[in-house]
Amino acid sequence: MASHKILVIDDSKVIRVRVREMLPPGNFEVLDAKDGEEGLKLIRQARPNLIMLDFLLPKVSGWEVFQQIQSNAELRSIPLVLMSGRKEEVTEKIQEPFKHFAFIEKPFEKKTLIEAIKLAMKIAPKAPAGAAAAAPAAAAAAGDAASGDSSADVQALKQQMAKMQAEIDGLKKQITQIMTFIKQKMK
Incomplete structure (x- = not known):
């Protein structure tokens, strides 16, 4: 089971899927939100270890989400x-x-994504007393990915x-069936 939650708030499904695919399998639970309103709800409910936030969002803009995160000491300590x-x-x-x-x-490559995650973990303000201490573990996991967790890759x-x-085998089988059907019709 994944021990690190990453919340991706982006109105582009392509970006949300791309981030999920770029992260090492098994290390992260990737949650996603398609707008700022949904993102804020997930931040409060899921308490992610990292937030990836698009700046231009529908409903509640990324700027507004950023301001709400910054105005709350506990949320502000979540790497962003x-x-x-x-x-x-x-x-x-x-x-x-x-x-x-x-x-x-955007657009970005896997190496750039991993470097940004490591930097966010390093420069995030320290959590107030009593806040979850899972961020360092997520940073270590991202570091493993960046240093070439090649066996997982x-x-x-x-x-x-x-x-x-x-899939190729299935397509070959379908082509064979189609060719057989065409040959029968041509007789």
Whole structure:
């Protein structure tokens, strides 16, 4: 069972799925929200170990979610990766250098994602007394991924290859059936 919860708040299903696929299998439970309103509910209910927040969101904007996180000491201690395809919109509201969160520009690659997660874990404000201490464990897991948790990566690739081979075999069978059907019709 995954011991680290990562909440991805993004209106793009592609980004939510991409983040899930880039993280090492088994290390993380990835929760996702398609807008800021849903994201805020999940932050309060699930208490994630890391939040990945798109800056431009429907219903409640990423900027508003960011402000609510910053106004609550307990939520502020959750490591945060802010995402946007347009960095200038972020810097209009939040001046660089970004101090207590990591920023990642979309689109991004796996290495960039892992580096942003590690940075967010490192620079997040310390949790008030009594808050969950799971963030360091999540940082260690992300560090393992970045340092080449190659056996897990290899295993995941082998599983993907097996699945793809099964799909190829199924398609070959369908093509054979179609060819047999066409030959029968041509007689």
